[in-house]
Every structure is written in structure tokens, then in C-alpha cells.
Amino acid sequence: DADVTQTPRNRITKTGKRIMLECSQTKGHDRMYWYRQDPGLGLRLIYYSFDVKDINKGEISDGYSVSRQAQAKFSLSLESAIPNQTALYFCATSDFGQNTDTQYFGPGTRLTVL
Amino acid sequence: QKEVEQNSGPLSVPEGAIASLNCTYSDRGSQSFFWYRQYSGKSPELIMFIYSNGDKEDGRFTAQLNKASQYVSLLIRDSQPSDSATYLCAVNSNDYKLSFGAGTTVTVRA
Numbered sequence: 001d002a003d004v005t006q007t008p009r010n011r012i013t014k015t016g017k018r019i020m021l022e023c024s025q026t027k028g029h030d031r032m033y034w035y036r037q038d039p040g041l042g043l044r045l046i047y048y049s050f051d052v053k054d055i056n057k058g059e060i061s062d063g064y065s066v067s068r069q070a071q072a073k074f075s076l077s078l079e080s081a082i083p084n085q086t087a088l089y090f091c092a093t094s095d096f097g098q099n100t101d102t103q104y105f106g107p108g109t110r111l112t113v114l
Numbered sequence: 115q116k117e118v119e120q121n122s123g124p125l126s127v128p129e130g131a132i133a134s135l136n137c138t139y140s141d142r143g144s145q146s147f148f149w150y151r152q153y154s155g156k157s158p159e160l161i162m163f164i165y166s167n168g169d170k171e172d173g174r175f176t177a178q179l180n181k182a183s184q185y186v187s188l189l190i191r192d193s194q195p196s197d198s199a200t201y202l203c204a205v206n207s208n209d210y211k212l213s214f215g216a217g218t219t220v221t222v223r224a
Contacts (some may be wrong), residue, residue, distance in 0.1 A: 033211075042118075042202065042216040043158070058211070090157055101146060101206050105157040 004106035023091030032074040120215035137203030148204040
């Protein structure tokens, strides 16, 4: 079984709809991250959480919100989707307890906003 | 100025040759450096990381770090068609967030 899972894997939605992307991990890591990837722009950080009570904005948080429901679950919401949020979204985890900041990525969610 | 810059590519190399990928970063306080490989439509997977100046070898991959020049590179020796992918350089400062470069696409010609 995959250590970091994302649901859904693909989603097509319409402008103005609310959508939630979910991430779960079985790695036991404290830290979780949401990125989006656009062609030619690399990965950009949306939000990150270092533990259940800690939520922080990344470089492109406008239009997004997150919820850390448990150590293992981190959800990303688009309250009112717009076409320029069409992208590939990745969840990642890392384990501070191992004194390393290596991040491990989920399989991604391809989101299309029409 | 972007925090992490990579040579734009695409980079095409013949099978068996060395592929050389370069990355520069702007934050002199950066502590750790990562190379990820990403196949088209897939998630990034870690190839290797490096913390100290000098070279670090892992199989056919060698990472080189020069903090004074704010430069990190990845060499892929004996390139194989399966090495065809986009390679992402990532840099971490003290706050445990990664900044990624845009990636360099490598194509290995059989």
C-alpha cells in the first residue's frame, strides 16, 4: 500500500464550485504539505502543517484553505474554484523526528476547472 | 529573482553518456539540497540529498555542492533510457520548507 495517498486522483469541476482534495499518510510523519504544479513553474507551496495544531500559509495560499483533521490527514479546499486553479496538486510529508527534511510525495490529483 | 534556478533544458544525451544538471540558489543560509526525479504525470521521487560541500555518490548518480558559489549539480553517469524524466532541484532553509526549481527535462537517446 502507498504511504501517501490522495483522493480523488482526477477531478473535473466547474467555476464557482467548492472542492476538497484529501491526503492521508501511513508514514507517521508530523509534517504535511500541499503543492501545486504548473508546466514550467515547478512545484509551489500552498499550505503546510508541522503538527495538528499548526497551519501555515505558503507562497500561493490565496483561494485555498486547509484542514489538518489528524496527524495522518491533511485536506485542501478550493472554496470557489476558478479556471487558473487547474493544475496538478501534490501532498507531501516529512518527519522532523528523523532530523531530516526529506519530503515524500503522494501520487497527485489532476484538477481541471472549466 | 527566483530562489532556485535550473538550467532550462531540455537536455538530450546519448545512451551511456553523462548527463549534467545544474542548479543555483539565492538563499545563502540554505542548509540542505535535494534532487528529485519526476516522470511525466507522476509524483516526484527522491534521488538523493546532500548537506555538505563536495561530492556525494549513489550508484550512477553524483551530487556536487558548493555553498560558496551557491551551486548544486547532479551528474548521471552511463545514462539509460529509463533516466528520461524531469529532474527537480530543491533547496531547504532553516524553516524546513523546500523551494523547487522549475526542473530540467532529460531525454536519453537509445
